[in-house]
Amino acid sequence: MVSHDGAGVDPQQLWLGTARTGRGRKPAFSRAAITAAAVALADAEGLDAVTMRRVAAEVGAGVMSLYSYAPDKETLLELMVDHVSGELPADEPLTGDWRADLKAIGHLQRALMLRHPWLPAALTTRRTLGPHALAFLERALAALRPTRLDGAAKLEVFSQLTGFVAGHVGYEIAQSAAAEAPGRAAAEARYLAAVAADGHHPELAAALAAPGRPLTPEATFTRFLDRLIDGLDTG
Amino acid sequence: MVSHDGAGVDPQQLWLGTARTGRGRKPAFSRAAITAAAVALADAEGLDAVTMRRVAAEVGAGVMSLYSYAPDKETLLELMVDHVSGELPADEPLTGDWRADLKAIGHLQRALMLRHPWLPAALTTRRTLGPHALAFLERALAALRPTRLDGAAKLEVFSQLTGFVAGHVGYEIAQSAAAEAPGRAAAEARYLAAVAADGHHPELAAALAAPGRPLTPEATFTRFLDRLIDGLDTG
DNA sequence: AATATTTCCGTACACTGTACGAGAATAGTC
DNA sequence: GACTATTCTCGTACAGTGTACGGAAATATT
Incomplete structure (x- = not known):
């Protein structure tokens, strides 16, 4: 499993991430890049266009490689949602009203x-x-x-x-x-x-x-x- | 095509229906029965359980027979939505408020x-x-x-x-x-x-x-x- | 009886998510 | 440097999807 791990019984472990041990082959892609590609695809062609094969092709990976970064498609969708949520400014000052x-x-x-x-x-x-x-x-x-x-x-x-x-x-x-x-x-x-x-x-x-x-x-x-x-x- | 027709460029032709000519084999099922089966399936097991095969099995038809009653699955979903909308009382008196x-x-x-x-x-x-x-x-x-x-x-x-x-x-x-x-x-x-x-x-x-x-x-x-x-x- | 029309549905195809497992790459240990 | 443990890569395979196609069956008109 890749650095920002996710699978497991506990659904929220997704967001906590586990440290890489150092041992083992280095990841060739990144969860962020894969998520961004999926988002771009959904933006351009709709949610139905987001298939594991399309995303993999877009990012230059083999289909099954995606499963090192997200345990399944549902998780990838959750990643997409949080990814775009990052576009919301979270630290601008409030007016008090x-x-x-x-x-x-x-x-x-x-x-x-x-x-x-x-x-x-x-x-x-x-x-x-x-x-x-x-x-x-x-x-x-x-x-x-x-x-x-x-x-x-x-x-x-x-x-x-x-x-x-x-x-x-x-x-x-x-x-x-x-x-x-x-x-x-x-x-x-x-x-x-x-x-x-x-x-x-x-x-x-x-x-x-x-x-x-x-x-x-x-x-x-x-x-x-x-x-x-x-x-x-x-x- | 069965009595309450639907296919065509015009999406709303779905709801208008076309009269049967009388000629041709009699329909063995009905749009209402198929829709009801699909709704029951969705109620019991969720929208993902609504597959053409499951619906056909539920209603006792061959898979492809469904396509005589709805041109595609998207249409079946629209029929489902309107079907349950029928549960909304539409003629009870209003209070005036x-x-x-x-x-x-x-x-x-x-x-x-x-x-x-x-x-x-x-x-x-x-x-x-x-x-x-x-x-x-x-x-x-x-x-x-x-x-x-x-x-x-x-x-x-x-x-x-x-x-x-x-x-x-x-x-x-x-x-x-x-x-x-x-x-x-x-x-x-x-x-x-x-x-x-x-x-x-x-x-x-x-x-x-x-x-x-x-x-x-x-x-x-x-x-x-x-x-x-x-x-x-x-x- | 012949014909036109409509419905029924088995087969087939392209596409989906993903389980499996073999191979490649890396780090730590001797 | 060799060995081993670990981790990632990805080709193949499989069950399941929507539906195009076309032949067979049934019915009403001629």
Whole structure:
């Protein structure tokens, strides 16, 4: 096993790492390089493109060599999540206005997920507590310091915030993906119009008839995030 | 092709259906039965257990026979989503208090997702507008009637609400799944304690030291949902 | 009876994650 | 320098995936 070890019964041993003994062949690759290649692949071609063979090819390794750096694919996905979490600034100063700070955190998370559109889907199934995620959590907890929420409540708030952002951006991405294929979008519009015209969906018909000005996803996100955070009890 | 047709360039043709000509061999199965079998499988063993072979076996068909009822697996998944959406009551009377009605809708969605734990994950990638989903959307729009939001804004609210619930329940499920494997949970607790003890995570250490009383997921959900909805502009 | 149409499904193929184990490279010991 | 223990590399192999293809069976129309 390579220096930053991982396998074993204990799932969190992944992040602790074990020292190399010195003995044995030197590793030709690195966990970071492999993870970065996997992330690049997911960014460019989606999560489905991340296959062990593709990642290995990208990094110049044999397929089975990857298993010296991560015990299985699931672990590689967790590494990917924590890897991109490293893009979140974890040490910028806080304003002291915890609501503003929390909103900024939400916007940072959204930006990250837009940069890595596979992230919302990856987060729905996984809970990752790697070093980068923890550093960011630490920052969020610091932001919540002025609130007098107890420990569990603070952790809840962070969890919920992340869940909310993932849910929102997931939808946002699905929406924009549909919009990028103009044929699809038109077909959907036609379908909705047909449904609205069937007489059984008067509210939908009304909603489609009175569209209002189009909303930018950014504005919508901000509005919902603000409502969510402004409504939080200070404990 | 079987009566409720689906294939084609137009994705929404799925839901429209085409009449059988009468000519040709009679279908031995039905789209509904196949979908129900797939849903039962996902409920019992998770989304990964839903393979074309397993579904076919469950329903007593040859594998390739499924392709007469759904052009591909992605379509089967969309059918599954709309199938369970049919469990949402779409015609119960509304109270007229749109905030209360909207909260009730959120709770219904959460209950549905808890009954079908694969649903949040399935919704992250997919946007489904089958008849059942549309019926429920119609109801949500009716609930929003007293607000004077324009059509686009109403649709946004529903989208966001669904995204929020999916995000929350996704986390809720991950949490409870971790709690069900006691070894895992203990290992994670030990890991977090170790991280908290490293001196670089003082806020985390403090949060773990002052746990407060445990929060039920139900109560947390209600609190966040209330905040979200109470904060909505009436337009 | 012939024909057109539709469904049923066995076979086959490319692709997936990964178990196994043989070989290569390194460090420590004599 | 030879030997040994250890560690990493990766070719091969296998079970499992979605689904393309095409022949056989069943039905309604002619």
